[in-house]
Amino acid sequence: MKRYLLSTAVALGLAAPALAVETTDVLDTYADIAAANYGDSLITAQRLQTSITALVTNPSAETLTAARAAWLAARVPYQQTEVFRFGNAIVDDWEGKVNAWPLDEGLIDYVDASYGGPSDENEFAALNVIANPTFTLSGTEIDATTITPALLEETLQEADGVEANVATGYHAIEFLLWGQDLNGHGTGAGDRPWTDYATEEACTNGNCDRRGQYLTAATELLISDLKYMAEAWADDGAARTALMEDSDAGISAILTGMGSLSYGETAGERMRLGVMLNDPEEEHSCFADNTHNDHYYNGVGIQNVYLGAYVRTDGTLVSGASLSDLVAEQDTALDTEMQSKLSAAVMALSRIKHAAEAGFAYDQMLERGNAAGEALIMDGVNGLIDQTRSIERVITVLGVDGSAIEGSDSLDDPDAVFQ
Amino acid sequence: MKRYLFAAALICAPVAAAADPSVSDIIDGHILPRFDALASTSQDLAQTAQQDCDPTSTDLRAAYGAAFDAWISASHLRFGPTEVDDRAFALAFWPDSRGATPRSLATLIADQDPIAANVETYSDVSIAARGFYALEFLLYDATLMQEGTSDYHCTLVRTVAGDIAATATAIYDDWTGGHADVLLSPGPTATYRSEEEVLQEMLRALTAGLQFTSDSRLGRPLGTFDRPRPKRAEAWRSGRSASDVKLSLESLQDLASRLAVTDPQVAEQLTREFNDALDKLEAVNDPVFASVAKPQSRLKIEVVQQAVDTIRTTVQTELGPTLGVAAGFNSLDGD
Numbered sequence: 001m002k003r004y005l006l007s008t009a010v011a012l013g014l015a016a017p018a019l020a021v022e023t024t025d026v027l028d029t030y031a032d033i034a035a036a037n038y039g040d041s042l043i044t045a046q047r048l049q050t051s052i053t054a055l056v057t058n059p060s061a062e063t064l065t066a067a068r069a070a071w072l073a074a075r076v077p078y079q080q081t082e083v084f085r086f087g088n089a090i091v092d093d094w095e096g097k098v099n100a101w102p103l104d105e106g107l108i109d110y111v112d113a114s115y116g117g118p119s120d121e122n123e124f125a126a127l128n129v130i131a132n133p134t135f136t137l138s139g140t141e142i143d144a145t146t147i148t149p150a151l152l153e154e155t156l157q158e159a160d161g162v163e164a165n166v167a168t169g170y171h172a173i174e175f176l177l178w179g180q181d182l183n184g185h186g187t188g189a190g191d192r193p194w195t196d197y198a199t200e201e202a203c204t205n206g207n208c209d210r211r212g213q214y215l216t217a218a219t220e221l222l223i224s225d226l227k228y229m230a231e232a233w234a235d236d237g238a239a240r241t242a243l244m245e246d247s248d249a250g251i252s253a254i255l256t257g258m259g260s261l262s263y264g265e266t267a268g269e270r271m272r273l274g275v276m277l278n279d280p281e282e283e284h285s286c287f288a289d290n291t292h293n294d295h296y297y298n299g300v301g302i303q304n305v306y307l308g309a310y311v312r313t314d315g316t317l318v319s320g321a322s323l324s325d326l327v328a329e330q331d332t333a334l335d336t337e338m339q340s341k342l343s344a345a346v347m348a349l350s351r352i353k354h355a356a357e358a359g360f361a362y363d364q365m366l367e368r369g370n371a372a373g374e375a376l377i378m379d380g381v382n383g384l385i386d387q388t389r390s391i392e393r394v395i396t397v398l399g400v401d402g403s404a405i406e407g408s409d410s411l412d413d414p415d416a417v418f419q
Numbered sequence: 420m421k422r423y424l425f426a427a428a429l430i431c432a433p434v435a436a437a438a439d440p441s442v443s444d445i446i447d448g449h450i451l452p453r454f455d456a457l458a459s460t461s462q463d464l465a466q467t468a469q470q471d472c473d474p475t476s477t478d479l480r481a482a483y484g485a486a487f488d489a490w491i492s493a494s495h496l497r498f499g500p501t502e503v504d505d506r507a508f509a510l511a512f513w514p515d516s517r518g519a520t521p522r523s524l525a526t527l528i529a530d531q532d533p534i535a536a537n538v539e540t541y542s543d544v545s546i547a548a549r550g551f552y553a554l555e556f557l558l559y560d561a562t563l564m565q566e567g568t569s570d571y572h573c574t575l576v577r578t579v580a581g582d583i584a585a586t587a588t589a590i591y592d593d594w595t596g597g598h599a600d601v602l603l604s605p606g607p608t609a610t611y612r613s614e615e616e617v618l619q620e621m622l623r624a625l626t627a628g629l630q631f632t633s634d635s636r637l638g639r640p641l642g643t644f645d646r647p648r649p650k651r652a653e654a655w656r657s658g659r660s661a662s663d664v665k666l667s668l669e670s671l672q673d674l675a676s677r678l679a680v681t682d683p684q685v686a687e688q689l690t691r692e693f694n695d696a697l698d699k700l701e702a703v704n705d706p707v708f709a710s711v712a713k714p715q716s717r718l719k720i721e722v723v724q725q726a727v728d729t730i731r732t733t734v735q736t737e738l739g740p741t742l743g744v745a746a747g748f749n750s751l752d753g754d
Contacts, residue, residue, distance in 0.1 A: 086752065102517070119518055120650055138646075161646045164516070264752035276505050276512075276546040277519055369543050392619070392747045393612070 021325045023247040026308070029320035030254055031240040033310040034084050035233035037301075040077035040313040042226040048074045048173075049219045056212040059197035068177050072290060075170065077313055079297030083305050086260035087253035090232055090239045096169075097157065098225050101284060103166035105175045107156065108214065110205050112182055122162045129156060129167075130210045147213040149221045168221050171285070176215045178287035184280050185367035187359070189289035252400040254323060258302050259391045262345075266298045267384035275377050280363035289363065292356035295380060299349040302387070303342045323394075331397050334390070341390045345383030352376050440680045440742070442617055446599050449674050453493040454500075458584075458591035460486040465577075465584035472573035474557060474564040479576075483558060484657070486583065487551045491663050492670040495628025497750070498620050499601065500593035506586045509542070510550040513653060514635055519547035521563060524556055527575065528567035535574055538581040550586075552654065554579045559656035618678070619744040622734070625674050627749040629731045632667045634751070636660070637724040640708040647711040655707040661700065664723070668697055675734065682741045688733055696726035 048070040055063040078099070084091045106115055106126035117126045127135060133145040138160050144151055156167035166172055179192030195204040197212050232239035243250045274282035283291040304310045308322025328335035355376060356362055365373025460482070467482035490510055501507035512520065523545045527535060534540050547553065556563045557576050566572065602620075605611040611620070635653070640660065642648035652660040672693040679686035703710070703719045710716030739745055 121516055121518060161643055259748040260752040263748045264750050268750045272505075272508075276508050277523075278545045279519060279547075281517075368545065388748050392745075395745065395747075396615075 021321055021329055023251060023326065024244070025321035026323055026326055027243055027247060027250045027254075029308040029318075029322060030250075030305055031233055031243055032320065033304060033308070033318050034081070034239070035230065035237075036312050036318045037077055037081045037084075037304075037310055038226060038230040038233055041074065041081060042223070042230050044070070044074035044077055044313060045219075045222050045226050049223055052173075052215055052219050055194075055197055056216055059194055059199070059208075059212075061194045064177070064192075064194040064197070068288070071170070071174060071177055072288065072293075073313075075285070075290060075293060076297060078170065079294050080301035080304060080310070082265075082298050083257045083261050083301040084239075085257060086265070087256035088239055088243065090242060091229065094225065094229060096163075097153070098169040098222060099171070100157075100163065100166040100169055101171050102164060102281065102286075103171055103175070104162075104164040105180065105287075107159070107165050107167065108172060108175060109211065112180055114182075115180070122160070122164050124159050124162070124165055127159075130207050130214055133210075147210060147217050149217045149224075152214075152217055153221055168218055169225075170222065171287075172218050173215065173222065174285060174287045174290075176211065176218070181280070181287055181289065181363065183363075185364050185370075187361065187364070189361070190287040248400055251323070251326075251398060252395070254305055255391055255395050255398075255400065258305060259388050259395075261298060262302060262384040262391065263388040266295060267381045267388075271295060271377055271384075272381045274366050275374050275381075278366055278368040280366055282366065283362050286363065289356075289361050291362040292353040296346075296349045296353045299342075299346045299380075299384070303346055306338065306342055327394055327397065334393055334397055338387070338390045338394055341383070341387035345380070345387050348379040348383040352380055439614060439618065440621075440678050442602055442614065442621075444680075445621060445674070445677050446602060449677055450496055451594060451599070453489070453496065453670070454587075454591045454594050457486070457489040457493050458587045460489045461580075461584040461587035465580045468577045468580035472576045474559070474572075474576070480558060480657075483551075483554060483580075484659075486587075487555075487654070487657075487659065488662075488666055490551055490587075491666040494667065495624045495631070495671060495674070497624065497627065499598045500590045503589075503593065504542075505546060506590055508546045508550075509586050510583060511552060512546045512550055513552045514639060514651070515547065515552065519545070520553050521556055521560065523548035524553060524563055524575075525566065528563075528571060531567070531571055535571070535578050538578055538585055541578050541582050542585075549579060549582055551583065554583070555654055555657050615742075615744050618742050619747050621674065621678060622739060622742060622744055622746045623749050625671060625678065625738075626731065626734055626746040627751055628667060628671045628674075629727060629734065630749070630751050632664055632671070633724055633727040633731065636664050636667065637708075637720060637727065640711045641717070641720060641724065642711070644714075644717070647717065649707070649709045649711050652708045652711075655709075658706045660707045661703060661705060664700055665697065668693060668700070668727070671730075672697075675730075675738070678742065679738055682738075685733070685737045685741050688737065689730065692726065692730045692733060696723060696730060699723045699726050 048067070051063070051067040051070040055067045082095075082099070085095050086092060104119075104122050104125040105111060106117075106128060107124055108128070109130045110128060111126065115126065119125050124137070127137075129135070129144055129147070133143075135142055135144065137155065142151075142155060144155075152167045152172075156165065159165040159167070175190075177192065178190030179196070181188070181190040183189075193204055195202055195208075197208050197215075198204065199208065229239070231237050234240070243253060270284050280286065283289075284294040285291045306323050308324065309317060309319040311317055324335055324339065327338060352362070352365070355365075360373070364370065365377055367373065464479075464482040464486040467479050471479050473479065494507075494511060497507055526532075527544070527548055534544055541549070554576070557572070557579065558564060564572075567575075601610050602617050605613050605617055611617045640647070640649055640652035642651070649655070653663050654660060672689070675689045675693065676686060679689055699719070700723045703716075703723060705716065705720075708720055711720055735746065
C-alpha cells in the first residue's frame with residue numbers, strides 16, 4: 001500500500017519530506033548487531049568446545065561442571081540472536097541445526113524406563129545410537145561404528161522426517177551434559193554422573209567412549225554452524241546482502257522477526273503451552289533447568305534490535321541508528337509505547353528469572369495448581385503478546401509492504417519475505 | 420491498476436473511501452450464531468453424558484459430534500472471550516505431536532485421580548486431558564475407551580463433557596455480555612485503537628483459520644510423499660478428518676464474504692476459490708485421509724491443500740489491501 005501511495009504522491013507532484021534517519025543506517029545497525037551477536041555465540045561455543053575436550057580427555061566431576069558452566073554461558077548470546085530467525089530466510093532455514101527443540105532424547109542415549117519406547121509419532125524415539133553401532137533406519141542399514149559430525153547431520157538429524165529426532169545443536173549437547181531431569185516438578189535438574197564419560201571399569205551406563213565421541217562431534221558441528229552464520233552477517237555476507245537488497249523488505253524482516261518470536265514462538269509455543277499442559281518436559285532447556293534464561297534473553301534480543309543496541313559478551317556496546325529513531329520521527333507517541341511495552345515484557349521475563357535463580361525452577365512453576373508459577377509465566381506471556389500489538393502498529397505507521405508481514409511466510413515461503 | 424486507483428482515491432478524497440465492511444454484520448451474522456451453537460450443543464452433550472456415559476452409546480456419540488461440529492465452525496475466532504483462561508485451548512488441544520492427550524488421560528485413569536470428580540476442579544487439569552480431542556480418546560480410542568473401572572471412566576466422560584459445556588457457555592456469555600461492544604467501540608484508549616484494528620483482527624482470524632486447515636488438517640496427514648502420515652489426521656478415530664476440513668472452509672467462506680462485501684470483484688474471486696476447494700474436497704471421498712499413502716489418491720488431497728493455499732494468497736494480496744490492513748501476527752507464526 002505504501003509504495004502505491006508514494007508513487008501516487010510523486011505523480012501528483014507532492015514532495016516527500018526529507019528523513020533525518022536513513023533506513024539503510026537502521027539496517028546497517030541491525031546487521032552489525034547480528035554479526036556481533038553470532039560472533040559472540042561462536043566465541044562462547046569455542047570455550048564450550050575447550051571444556052568439552054577437557055571433559056572427554058580427563059573425565060571428572062570438575063571437568064563436567066566446567067563444561068556445564070560453559071554451556072550456560074554460551075546460551076546468553078545465542079538466545080538473543082533468535083530475533084533474527086523469522087524474517088531472515090537464511091537464518092530460518094539454518095536454525096534447526098543448532099537450536100531444534102523439543103527433542104526425543106532417547107534417539108541419542110539411554111533414558112529412564114518412564115520415557116517409554118517408540119511412539120505413533122516417532123518410531124525412533126528410543127533408538128539410542130550411543131548404544132547401537134549399527135541399526136536400520138527407514139529400511140536402510142546404518143553404520144554408526146564411528147560417531148561423526150556427518151552421521152549426526154546427514155543421517156540422524158530429523159531421522160524419518162520426524163522433527164523431534166534432534167541429533168545436533170545446543171539441546172543435544174545439553175542432554176549429554178546433564179541427562180534427563182527425572183525430578184518431575186520437584187527440585188533439581190538433570191544429574192548425569194561424570195562417570196558416563198569415564199574409561200574402562202569406571203564407565204557408567206555403558207559406551208562411555210561412544211558418548212564422548214557423540215559429544216565431541218555435536219560440538220564440532222555447533223562450531224561450524226555458528227561460524228557459517230557469523231560470516232553470513234559480516235560485510236558482504238549472504239544474510240547482510242539479502243537484508244540490504246530492498247530497504248522496505250529489510251525493515252519488514254526486522255519487524256517480522258520481532259513479532260513472530262514474541263507471539264507465536266516464545267509466548268505461545270514455549271511458554272503458554274507449558275503452563276496449560278502442566279508438563280515439566282515442556283520447558284525449553286528441560287535438562288539443565290535453564291529455561292528462565294532462554295525466555296529472558298529472547299525478550300532482551302527483541303529489545304536490542306528495536307533500540308539498535310547490543311552489549312557484547314566482552315562488555316563492548318554495538319549501537320547505531322535504530323528502528324526506534326525511525327518510528328519516533330513519524331510518531332513519537334508510538335515509539336514511547338513500543339519502548340515501554342518492550343521494557344515491561346523484559347521486566348516480566350526477568351521476574352521469572354529472579355524466582356528461578358533463587359530456587360523456584362521453571363518446571364516447578366508449571367505444576368498443576370501452582371498459582372504463583374502460573375501467574376509469573378502468564379505475565380511474561382501477556383507482556384510478549386501485548387508488545388506484538390504495538391509491533392503491528394509500528395508496521396502500519398512505517399507502511400511496510402503488507403505482503404511481507406504475515407510472519408509464518410518466513411517459514412513456509414522464505415522468498416515471500418524478500419518480495 | 421485497480422489498487423493504484425484505490426490509493427489515489429484515498430489521497431484525493433480520503434473521507435469518501437469505499438464503505439467498510441460492517442463489523443456489526445460480522446458479529447451478528449457470523450460470530451454470535453457460532454458461539455451460540457457451540458454453547459447449546461455443548462450443554463446438550465453434557466446432559467446426554469449424564470444420561471448415558473457408555474462410550475459406544477449412539478446418543479452420546481451423536482451429541483459429541485454435533486458439539487464438535489459447532490467448535491470446528493467457530494475455531495478460527497480466536498480472540499477476546501476464547502482467549503480468557505485458556506478457554507479455546509481447553510476445548511481443543513490439537514495437534515498433539517508428543518502424545519500428551521493419551522498420556523494425560525491414561526495417568527488420570529491409572530491414578531483414579533479424584534480431580535475428575537467434578538467440573539470445577541477439573542479446570543486445573545492439563546489442557547491435554549480436556550476438550551473435544553480428549554473426549555474423542557475416551558469415546559473412540561480402542562484402548563482408552565475401556566481403560567479403568569467403568570465407574571471412573573463414566574465419571575471422566577461426564578466431567579470432560581461438563582467442562583466443555585462450562586467453557587463454551589462462558590465464551591458465549593462473554594460475547595453477549597460485552598465483548599461485542601469492545602469490537603464496536605474502538606478508540607484511542609480502547610483494546611482496538613481504530614476500526615482498522617478491528618478489521619485486522621477479523622482478517623487475522625480468516626488468515627489463521629485457512630493456515631490451520633492447510634498446514635495441520637491437510638498438511639499433517641500428507642506428511643511427505645515418501646513418508647505420508649495418515650495417523651496424524653485430525654480426529655481420525657471418530658472419522659471426522661475430511662468433514663472438519665469441510666466445516667472449517669464453509670465457515671471461513673462465510674467470514675470472507677462478509678469481509679469482501681465492498682469489493683465485488685474480490686468477493687466473486689473468493690467465492691469461486693472456496694467453491695473450488697470444497698469441490699476438490701468432495702472428490703477425495705475419504706473421511707479420514709487414509710489414502711494419503713497411495714500416490715494416486717494422495718494427489719487428490721494435495722490439490723485440496725493447493726486450493727486452500729490459493730485462497731490464502733487471495734486473502735493476503737487482494738482482500739487485505741482492499742480492507743487497507745495486513746493480517747498481522749498470529750499464533751501460528753513461529754515453529
